[in-house]
Amino acid sequence: MSAARKHTALPKAQTLIEALPWLTRHHGRTVVIKFGGNAMIDEELKAAFAQDVVFLRHAGLKPVVVHGGGPQISAQLDKQGLVSEFKAGLRVTTPEAMDVVRMVLAGQVQRELVGLLNQHGPLAVGMTGEDAHTITATQHRPTIDGESVDIGRVGEITAIDTGAVQALLDDGRIPVISSIARSADDHHVYNVNADTAAAALAAALNAETLMVLTDVEGLYEDWPHSDDVISRLTASELEKLLPELSSGMVPKMQGCLHAVRNGVETARVIDGRVQHSILLEIFTDEGIGTMVVPDAPIDVHTGPEQGEA
Numbered sequence: 001m002s003a004a005r006k007h008t009a010l011p012k013a014q015t016l017i018e019a020l021p022w023l024t025r026h027h028g029r030t031v032v033i034k035f036g037g038n039a040m041i042d043e044e045l046k047a048a049f050a051q052d053v054v055f056l057r058h059a060g061l062k063p064v065v066v067h068g069g070g071p072q073i074s075a076q077l078d079k080q081g082l083v084s085e086f087k088a089g090l091r092v093t094t095p096e097a098m099d100v101v102r103m104v105l106a107g108q109v110q111r112e113l114v115g116l117l118n119q120h121g122p123l124a125v126g127m128t129g130e131d132a133h134t135i136t137a138t139q140h141r142p143t144i145d146g147e148s149v150d151i152g153r154v155g156e157i158t159a160i161d162t163g164a165v166q167a168l169l170d171d172g173r174i175p176v177i178s179s180i181a182r183s184a185d186d187h188h189v190y191n192v193n194a195d196t197a198a199a200a201l202a203a204a205l206n207a208e209t210l211m212v213l214t215d216v217e218g219l220y221e222d223w224p225h226s227d228d229v230i231s232r233l234t235a236s237e238l239e240k241l242l243p244e245l246s247s248g249m250v251p252k253m254q255g256c257l258h259a260v261r262n263g264v265e266t267a268r269v270i271d272g273r274v275q276h277s278i279l280l281e282i283f284t285d286e287g288i289g290t291m292v293v294p295d296a297p298i299d300v301h302t303g304p305e306q307g308e309a
């Protein structure tokens with residue numbers, strides 16, 4: 001090898017070897033990645049997301065993708081002349097809107113993600129929470145101003161059956177899951193917030209990490225007045241903060257709390273607008289968003305040889 005070639009190749013080897021402690025730590029572990037509708041805005045970002053997920057799979061992790069599609073659902077409802085209304089951060093879902101939600105999530109967004117992932121090999125398999133009883137829900141009635149409100153076919157998760165997802169993981173596949181649940185009440189289906197579905201799946205799968213990709217840098221300390229990101233907080237600290245949060249951050253942070261209180265080691269909210277943000281989070285110490293840890297935390301941003309595992 002010429003001196004010039006060695007010069008350009010060496011930094012690549014160094015980059016790879018720097019990832020070794022993280023590769024060792026995460027090998028064989030399940031990572032649930034929530035890809036939000038707002039982070040899916042750009043073709044290049046979607047392609048980079050697919051590359052990252054496939055990279056994780058080839059690096060020996062077990063990624064599970066749970067996707068949203070709020071803006072895509074709203075656009076389709078609009079096309080059909082149906083109004084989008086949200087209460088307590090959740091879409092008021094009439095039976096007519098439910099058909100649109102199901103068609104957009106399972107028929108469009110999920111298909112697109114599966115297609116992007118499968119450009120790299122026969123890896124991704126799409127499913128919804130309806131399949132093999134993966135997610136079961138009953139009607140969710142949020143309390144607004146002290147009153148229980150009917151927001152239609154919005155589901156509250158009552159059970160998760162991980163059998164089908166686990167079988168896919170054992171077969172080396174990447175499950176791509178739409179946040180629709182089978183009903184425990186009747187033979188219809190429910191619309192579940194995708195952050196909530198991802199968190200419930202992460203806990204039930206005993207995942208190492210829940211990673212929520214969105215369109216902000218993380219949890220802002222004083223949103224919307226400042227863009228100071230809280231880089232790390234414990235479950236108890238988050239619990240205290242929850243009543244102050246608004247809009248889309250509520251289900252995300254509730255989900256992160258649920259995950260770390262139920263065995264998941266870290267739950268992170270990261271910026272899906274940054275290319276390869278997943279790899280930056282998993283394989284470097286440049287954690288870029290907000291990380292929630294259990295009250296007795298494990299320092300995951302420290303390489304195994306430098307600190308406690």
Ligand SMILES: Nc1ncnc2c1ncn2[C@@H]1O[C@H](COP(=O)(O)OP(=O)(O)O)[C@@H](O)[C@H]1O
Binds near residue numbers: 195214
């Ligand atoms: N404290 C906060 N920190 C960051 N974003 C916040 C906060 N409170 C509310 N938000 C809002 O939450 C949004 C993210 O949620 P959402 O729109 O549901 O995204 P996604 O489609 O990725 O699930 C942000 O774009 C921001 O407008």
Ligand SMILES: CC(=O)N[C@@H](CCC(=O)OP(=O)(O)O)C(=O)O
Binds near residue numbers: 037068069070073179
């Ligand atoms: C009940 C409820 O609100 N469901 C969401 C499901 C999709 C979702 O959560 O998408 P994002 O992650 O892109 O927000 C909805 O209908 O918009």
